[in-house]
Amino acid sequence: MSCTLGEVKNRADFIIYWGGNPAECHPRHFTRYTLTQKGKFLPRGRKDRTMVLVDIRETMSAKAADIFLQVRPGKDFEMLTILRALVKNQKVRAEAAAETGLTLEQLQDLVNRMKAAKFGVLFFGMGLSMTRGKHMNSAAALTLAAELNAFTKFVAMPMRGHGNVTGADVVMRYTLSYPFGINMSRGYPRFNPGEYSTVDLLVRGDTDATIVIGADPGATMPKPAIEHLKRTPTIVLDPKVTHTSKLSRVHFTTAATGISAPGTAYRMDEVPLPLRPALKSPYLTDEEVLKRIITALQKKPAWQPAVKGGEQIA
Amino acid sequence: MLRITGGKVYDPKNGVRGEIRDVCIAGGKIVSDVPPHARTIDASGMIVFPGGVDVHTHVAGAALNFARGLIPEQHRKSRPIFHTPQCRAGLAGSTPTTFATGYVYAGMGWTTANEAAVPILSAKHTHEELADTPIIDKCCCVLMANNEIILDLLETAEFERAKQVAAWQVWAAKAYGVKAVNPGGVAGWKWGKDCKGLNEPVPGYKNVTPRSIIKALADIIDQLALPHPLHIHCNNLGAPGNYTTTLETMKALEGNRAHMAHLQYHSYGGDDWFTMKSASVPIAEYFNAHPNLTCDAGAVLFGDTVTITADGPWQHLLYELTGRKWGNLDVENETGCGVVPYVYKEKNLVNAIQWAVGLELLLLITDPWRVCLTTDHPNGATFWRYPEIVRLLMDREFRKEQLKHIPEKVLSRIVLPDLDREYTLSEIAIITSAGPARTLGLAQKGHLGIGADADVAVFNERKDAMEMFSYPRFVIKSGQLIIEEGELRNSIEGSQFASKPTYDSAIEDYLRPLFSQHYTMSFENYPVTEECVHGLNVHQCGSCTQPG
Amino acid sequence: MSTAVTPEPTKHELHVVKHAVCTFCGCVCDDIELHANEERIVETKRACILGESWFKHHTAERLYPDALIDGKEATYDEAVEVAADILYQAHMPLVYGLSNTTCEAQRQAVWLAELVGGVIDSHTSL
Secondary structure, eight states: OEEOHHHHHHHOSEEEEESOOHHHHSTTIIIIISSSSOBTTBTTGGGGOEEEEEESSOOGGGGGOSEEEEOOTTOHHHHHHHHHHHHTTOOOOHHHHHTTTSOHHHHHHHHHHHHHOSEEEEEEOHHHHSSTTHHHHHHHHHHHHHHHTTTSEEEEEEOOOSTTHHHHHHHHHHHHSSSSOEEOTTSSOEEOTTTSSHHHHHHHTOOSEEEEESOOHHHHSOHHHHHHHHHSOEEEEESSOOHHHHTOSEEEEOOOBTTTBOSEEEOTTSOEEEOOOOSOOSSOOHHHHHHHHHHHHHTSOOOOOOEETTEEOO | OEEEESOEEEEGGGTEEEEEOOEEEETTEEESOOOTTSEEEEOTTEEEEEOEEEEEEOOSSHHHHHHHHHOHHHHTTSOEEOOBTTBOOEEOSSSOOHHHHHHHHHHTTEEEEEEEEEOSTTHHHHHHHHHTSOSSEEEEEEEOTTOHHHHHHHHTTOHHHHHHHHHHHHHHTTOSEEEEESTTHHHHHTTTOOOOSSSSOOTTOSSOOHHHHHHHHHHHHHHHTOSSOEEEEOSSTTOTTTHHHHHHHHHHTTTSOEEETTGGGGOEESSSTTTOEEOHHHHHHHHHTOTTEEEEOOOOOSEEEEEEESOHHHHHHHHHHHOSOOEEEEETTTEEEEEEEEEEOTTOHHHHHHHHHHHHHHHHOSOGGGEEOOOTTTTSSOGGGHHHHHHHHHOHHHHHHHHTTSOGGGGGGOSGGGOOOOOOHHHHHIIIIIHHHHHHTOTTSSOOSTTSBOOEEEEEOOSOHHHHHHSOSEEEETTEEEEETTEEOOOOOOOEEEEEOOOOTTHHHHHHHHHHHHOSSOGGGSSOOGGGSTTEEEEEOOOOOOOO | OOOOOOOOOOTTOOEEEEEEOOOSSTTOOOOEEEEEOSSOEEEEETOOHHHHHHHHHOOSSOOSOSEEETTEEEOHHHHHHHHHHHHHHOSSEEEEEOSSSOHHHHHHHHHHHHHHTOEEEEGGGO
16 A cells, blocks of 8 residues: 555555655655645645654654654554554454553554554664564555555555665566565566565675675675675675775776666656756766676676576576 | 558448558558659558557556556566667566566557556656657547546536546546446555445545546546547456446446447456356447447457456455465555456356357457457457457357366356357457557557558468568558568657646636645646657547536 | 756755655655756755665766776776677576665666576675
8 A cells, every 4th residue: 555755645644654754865755745845735735744652762754743652663663553452343362562662552542543543654764674574564564554545545655765666676677576685596577575685695795796886785794694605706886985885806996876867767756757966976876887798797608507307497 | 752552451430341552651650652663662462551449458557567567476487578779678577567568568469559548647657668669659548537536526516617627637648538437446445445335425425426527527537528428347356247237337327438348347247256157149239229329349268367456355355266376556646556466267166157258259249340459468368369369359269169178067158059150251350459449549550541651561461370470571650661571670769648638727726725735746647748658649529518 | 059048056055956856765666856066965854764865865966987897997988899899708697686776777787697607686685
């Protein structure tokens, strides 16, 4: 259940941010898309909307909220499950509610408000999707929103960060069917998160070369993963010489996305936007460097997927 | 240069019905003759068809890509497309990847496809995917019947301005035609409501009804002289008893051109899921008598698929019926879409009726030029299953055999067992190529006359039509040999058709302030630029006619 | 050949880019007005504090060599050859990142992963 951000701007009278701190991480989210904008059907803007923040601590974003609900760390899944039960009018014990750090009354009040909304939206951040429960939490949030549609209009959307990571998701889905973590070693796409995800591959030492584009894992990844990047040949494309560049065999300096490199980027709601670079870079773009590497590879004898008894292994 | 010799040629547009004659190709076009040194393909024992044209399919864009993300478990079972030096990797399955889409269409002799549902807001995304869809030529229809700027103008009866806005939007999206999906119903769905009949005001409006939207858009498109008529997905899709809404819609369109999309989903009788029955007879009767209309079948085949439509309310109902996954994506001020994975089961009463209705329409509509073969891919079945439908149409005995598998109580609710018609090869060439090309207004497609685009499919002549049409021996696209001896030997890039209706550029001054009020992106970043469209081929529309 | 003399723009002459798009966070605001000289962006109207520092952080200066091989300065062509060799010889190469880059580069990255039979992954899997 999702929508583009303009739907939120024009219609959402009830907004929940869960496990995110937009005031500091997505500073214009409130003013451009959600909270303070006057919408087509919400002429008074902020006055026509109610905002709830659910987080483990009182961040800067709490100041913007009408209601702040402090969930106990690691209890997001429990809280989502109780909300789902309350949406369906099932009985919940007060002690079970108390485990989340909130009272049953608080949770019931939230459910009443969700059901009474004309158009509700639940934005969930990394505080939900990257903590205990991980994708189980995201799934529970999406299910809660889906189930609320029996009563009113309700959507849910992840608060994605990191520049054009949404674009990567979009491009991989349309070229290879899957959003990330795709293994092409058999000549066609295979997907198995946990097996083909970068940190798992690096920590297990499964890879024997890495090319890094528009990221700096040398600064952010767990130590064993970084050690493996050092141990095996690594190639980096980045506008700056990064931590990862310093442990790499090859570094390419490239133009900066949207500043000196043109192209397309996707917003977190998968709306594509054309980049308008203001500077002319003395460097090649990522796209140009990758094209050159591809041309160099095409001059070598073609690699073919493993063949067994004349049949390609499927 | 190429000469195809010795094959039985089926070129219905030029009155050629299975005569043995040469087809000559030079410079990407069909020509009258080529010099003796030109390569010759011996097509003895084979049939020669113009390349297939799909009038209604969903192969690119935000909604389909959303669906791809929702069904990893189906991808696992999909046919892999292996990486080779000629060919990019991918997966076929119910939502083929971009590269796979091009290869699989070409691999069955289809060379043009119309992506039927594009929101302007994400049109750039659709065009990016189409750029990565090789071999085939493409065009797309922009969604308009729930566009709030248009609906607001209709509310205040500003038809002329609505027409200007519509023309601007077609070009902004680099679209070829206009599609109306559940007119007013998707806008209503944004409040969790729907539009069932044609005469009730759309939620949020006083004067606008589905009927007024349909009529206004059909008038706009006829007056703008777009090459393809209004492409309409009626209200009440999929619901028992909906054929009355469909009849009403067709009546509302008298005096206009219109294309009725996936008519199968709009031809049901009965009062509820328990009494549902086929209503293909009254629909086909009306349709046969009204030459202003064309349609595509939207046929259903049994098996796994995923349903994707801009019809959000229908998808929510389907989710409640199946209890399976549901994805919904609303697009600001323009449209929405729903995604539900689905299995059509032989033993399921409703599914068996749907299967029958698609075939009934194809058999009951007498003029093959006005009905196109589609499955509303991937909704009724995936496009690579078209050869199964061709066999069902050509082979009465095979149809009878298939009828044995569906529940007996269905037989009294359908007319399929009584239909003895068998399609001829000429008629298959019409519903898969010549007809859809004419419906789309693509004069250079769907035939093998001199000057036509050299898109040709050559099949081994066989008794089993499904086998015959599944694996062409040769496929030529834009004069290039793509499939040779049944193998993909070469991949080329296709072009993309867009229409440019005339409009007064002052309309931008009207749109700009509205835009910053209602949208969340800059007006200047909204239209798709010409550079973004790969292989753009612009159809300049004639001058805008005034209402008479 | 044109004989018209085009004056070299000075470093202080500012040009303005309207409706510029900020790719720092997932909001991807597209209403930014950038004022820039030949070398750097000096003003970022409507950008937030994170966006402003992002736009001003990257310049058109030549701060680094085109490429480095084992820490030593190299040309693009040399680095391309070494990179292609590394990826070609690897049994299980990994293509990773793809956040701070364009969709056009991402499409090339997919092709690259296919050509070398490797794994392709983004930030999302973290």
